[in-house]
Amino acid sequence: MAKSVLLVLMVLIAFYSCSCSAISCGSLTLDLLPCLPYLRSGGGDPSSFCCNEIKQLNAAIRGKEARQGACKCILQQGKRYNINWNNAKQLPGFCKVNLPVPVSPNTDCSRVS
Known part of the structure; x- marks a missing residue:
């Protein structure tokens, strides 16, 4: 439980401290x-x-x-939270969404257009 609270606090700090014009990784x-x-x-x-x-x-x-920002964030947070990349790849399909960002630990985010 304490880890969850700490995680939420860290994410909120990252979200509110970013002055990004695009979607922030914290968000x-x-x-x-x-x-x-x-x-x-x-x-x-x-x-x-x-x-x-x-x-x-x-x-x-x-x-x-x-x-590109979302791609970088997904890779970073996926490694940080030890997600199962197969589950991550299947998630958009289960939710009937075609995400414009590849979900793979080997994606070169600089090539996302």
Whole structure:
């Protein structure tokens, strides 16, 4: 429980300290917290709350800069929170969303257009 509180606090600090014009990594991470159980261990379909967050994220990622930033954040946070990349690849399909950002630990984010 204490780890969850600390995680939320760290994400909030990152979100509010960023003066980015594109979506911030802190905001993206905060939005994806409801998906973390699925991203780590899978097991059934992701929650409807998780899918709603994925749909909102999809709507927010507009433009090359935003897609590259989201890509970098997904890679960084995926490693940090030890997600299962196969679950991450399947998540957009389960939520019926076509994310404009590749979900793979080997993605070169500078090539995302």
